[in-house]
Amino acid sequence: MTDEQIITNQTEFSEHRPLFEDSINPENKNNDEKQRPWPRRKKALVVFAGVFVLSMALLIAIVPRKSRQQPIDDDTETPAVVEISNDPLQQRINRLKTELESADPSKSNLVFPLVDMNIKLDD
C-alpha cells in the first residue's frame, strides 16, 4: 500500500485509528501551553476572584450601615418591638409589656461601676 492510498482511503484510516486518542503530539501540546501567557484555568480563577470581590463589595454597600452597628454597652435601653394595634387598650397593654421588661429586677441597668475602691500606692 502506497502513501497516496493511505491518505485517500479515509474510512479505513479511521477504523485503524485508536478511539479517544488525542491526535496532538504531547511535545507540541507542552510547547503550546508554554507559549500561552494565561492558561485557561488561571484565567478562570482570576475572573472568578474578580467577580467574587465585586459581589462582596456590592453586598457590603447594600446592607444598611445601621444594622451593623453594635450597642456601645448594655446600659442602653432599647425599645422592645411591639405589635401595633388600633385598639387603645391593646396599645396600653403593649406599652405595659415594654415597661415590665425594663423593670426586670435581675437586669438592672444601674450596676455599681467596676472600679478599684482600694487604690493604694503603699500596700
Place this chain on the structure above:
Amino acid sequence: MHRLLLPLLITLIAFVATSQNAVVYQQDSEGDETTVEATTSASVVDQTQAALEYRQELDRLRNLYRLQIEAYRQSEREYIIAKDQYKNLQTLRLLEDAVAASQRVMADRNKVLITYLEITMVTLKSTEGVNLEFKNEAVASLEEQIEVLRTHGENIQKSQDREAVAAMVEEFDSIKPGIINSAYQGTSLVSIGRLQTVYDKAQIILADIQTTQKEEEVSELRKAALDRAYAETERKLDEVKELLQVINENYGKQENFSSASYSNLSSRLEPVYTGLSQTVAYLDELLEI
C-alpha cells in the same frame, strides 16, 4: 470556553441570590425600624415635658459615663504598671511616676463615681411609683454624696507628693461607705418603683377593660367566662400588692444599703415580677374573650 463560563455563571447566580437576601434583610430591618419608631413615638406623646428632660439628661450622662469609664480603665492600667515598676526597682524617678499614676487613677475613679451617682439620681427622680418620702430622702443622700466626691476630687488635684496621695487614700476610705450606701439606696428604690408603676398601670387597665366590656352586650356564657377571668386577674394583682407592701415596709426599716442588701431585694422582687408578667398576660387574654 465552557470551562471559563461555568464558574462565572455559578458566581453570578450566587451573587444574585445573596443580593436578594440582602435586599429582603434590608426591607425587614426597615420594617422593624418603622415598628420601633411608631412604638417610640406613641410613648413620646404620652411623656410629660419633665420626663423628656430627664431622658435627655440621662442620655448625656450615659455618654459621659462611657467616656469616663474608658479613661479610668487606661489610667488603672498605667497605675498598675507604675506601681509594679516602683516596687521592683525602687528608684526616685519611678516613685514620681507611681505617685502621678496613683493621683490620675484616683481622679478618674472619682469622675466615674460622680457621674454614676448622678445617673442614679436622675433615674430615681424620673421613676414613678416610688414612695415620695423615700424618694426625697434618697435624692438628698445622693446629692450629698456627689458634693462629697466633688470636694474629694478637688483635694486629689492638689495632692502632688507621696504623703498627699496617701492622705487621699485615707480620705476616700472614710467617704466610701456613704457613697456605697447612697448608690444602693437609690438603685433599690428604682427597682421597687419600676415594678410598683407596672402594678399601678395594670390595675387601671383592668378597670378600663371591665368598663369597656360592661358596655358591650354579651351572652350569659361569655359573661360568666369574663367574670371568672376578672376574678383570677384581680387575685393575681392582690398577690402582687401584698408582696410590694411587705417590700416597701422592709425598705422603710432598712438603715444600711449595700451590694448584699440589693441582691437580697432583687430576689424578693422576683415573685413580684413573675406575678406582674402573669397579670399582663391575663390582661392580653381578657381582650380576646
